[in-house]
Amino acid sequence: MKPDFLSRKISGAEQDVERLKPWHRLDFTYSLEQEFLRQGGETWLRITRNWMLETLGLGIVMVWGAALSGPDAARAALLLQAGASLPVVLALVLLPRLSPGVRREMLFSGTALVVVVAIAVQGWWMSEAYANRYVMASGLALFSIFLVVPLRVKQSVGLGVLGMAILAPITVFAPNPAQQAAWDLLVFTGLALPLSLQVRLGAERGQRKLFLLRRREDMQREALARANDRLRELSELDPLTGIANRRCFDAALHDQIGTLAASQPLLLLIDVDHFKRFNDTYGHPQGDECLRLVAAALRAELRQSSDMVARIGGEEFAVLLPSADEVSADDVAERIRLGVERLQLVHGGRPDSPPIVTISVGVAKAFVHDTAAALIARADAALYSAKATGRNRAVWAECISSAGDVVRSWDQA
Incomplete structure (x- = not known):
């Protein structure tokens, strides 16, 4: 039987996580969830910041590629990229100022959708040889979010569904017939998203289990420290008067x-x-x-x-x-x-x-x-x-x- 200072009742949320509860019920109780988000806040910021900077670089490459399709395509791509870069820059400034949680994740998700849509819309002005590449690039940008950015699963599912709902009409009803013909690439992206979400689900479960394990270790370490302090007091202090023995x-x-x-x-x-x-x-x-x-x-x-x-x-x-x-x-x-x-x-x-x-x-x-x-x-x-x-x-x-x-x-x- 474990000593009292090592025993601890595990909350219902922690027990459910250990039983691998479904994706829509992964969250802990509120206070524990906030602790979990705070602990990974700096890592989350660093990864999201890198993703947005990389997509800015990808946008510049896409503008350069648009120039191969003519001046009209280059101008359209430049305007779209400039419009997409503004929310990205704002997000880079605002994200560190928000506390970890839903508002921070919603700001990133909105910014990511703007970037994905901007890439897809650039294909409207592309030549037949390049239009399908923009469909593929927008799908890969959306796909990469789930593999790279540690969004919680519920937010990832919402972002994936909303992203596909926006990309589908942009592709199917595009004024560029060459982009319309690339609908199969969009279908491939839609079929691949559940796989990436499954990877995200496994990663989040692992993060939550590791968080609980570290939290237990910290609590046991604190309990041992208190027990050692108590033993020291018992060995050095007089129990009646509280002074040294x-x-x-x-x-x-x-x-x-x-x-x-x-x-x-x-x-x-x-x-x-x-x-x-x-x-x-x-x-x-x-x-x-x-x-x-x-x-x-x-x-x-x-x-x-x-x-x-x-x-x-x-x-x-x-x-x-x-x-x-x-x-x-x-x-x-x-x-x-x-x-x-x-x-x-x-x-x-x-x-x-x-x-x-x-x-x-x-x-x-x-x-x-x-x-x-x-x-x-x-x-x-x-x-x-x-x-x-x-x-x-x-x-x-x-x-x-x-x-x-x-x-x-x-x-x-």
């Missing part, structure tokens, strides 16, 4: 100790005063809420993006300051002490004053050739001293390093 703190501290040549980080160990009595008095749910509020207060008082606050035990927290000096660290320690005090969380179970939740802080600075264990031991000794001398205060390890059994006991550990 002990594992994340240990890794960050070892990284900082490993770069002591560049900086000397400072460590603050923090303990909530008389927290066991708080739990006994108010219960564990209130104790959890107290820890959340204390963690938020600690985090709010940090100023540098590189500073880290972590919960490393039950009611124990740590703040790692990678780039602070002694003055800044002293300021941070006092700020977080006052920040917790300002919460004014009532603590009626503590035996001393004030009757609110407070914290004690031990501060230590890392030295060259120091270890993480030694730095934590000095900060812990300073924290012990802060509790032993009245709580609700911050004490530096360097202030107690010259005396006291507490420090000596840690040195021996």
Whole structure:
């Protein structure tokens, strides 16, 4: 069974495409269809632009060929080509400004019909030797649209039917008997159009399947990324308070100790005063809420993006300051002490004053050739001293390093 983050319900439109639904029902639901059109919009523009430029070049060749039939044919061909070139130029300007969809396809289809009709009408003035070539050229121009331009199938069918409906009377009722005699070429074009439309249908189905496949891959990739982010959060964040956990703190501290040549980080160990009595008095749910509020207060008082606050035990927290000096660290320690005090969380179970939740802080600075264990031991000794001398205060390890059994006991550990 697939994990939840990989499972996804496929819409009815996607299921129908996979079952190869008929040409007149290929479209997705509206939002998915718009996404499909946008994804292929640049490719569609490039192909249609190339087709129109090539037909302009073909028109110039046809004008040159008309000159072989006489000056009247050349003038007529030149006028028709000029008339057909104007909508082509306008389409080249307007198509990039339209969003992918029906309006863009209708503009191209109308322009393509003008070009095809202009080629066919030029045959009216051609000599008997050249008239049939214009019928063939108009049919090939229409035929090439379905093989080259990625129009959607419904629009392709409409263009093909309308194109043949226009070319048939132009050929059959042409004033040039030689062009009338070329009706068999037009019939051949009409018979070949279903084949080209079948090719277009297969191409569109393939494009839609590829679009769905890529879309699924993108969604699965995004789901995996979210799952990885979630796993990282679970491995690095404390679920109760939302700050870094002990594992994340240990890794960050070892990284900082490993770069002591560049900086000397400072460590603050923090303990909530008389927290066991708080739990006994108010219960564990209130104790959890107290820890959340204390963690938020600690985090709010940090100023540098590189500073880290972590919960490393039950009611124990740590703040790692990678780039602070002694003055800044002293300021941070006092700020977080006052920040917790300002919460004014009532603590009626503590035996001393004030009757609110407070914290004690031990501060230590890392030295060259120091270890993480030694730095934590000095900060812990300073924290012990802060509790032993009245709580609700911050004490530096360097202030107690010259005396006291507490420090000596840690040195021996």
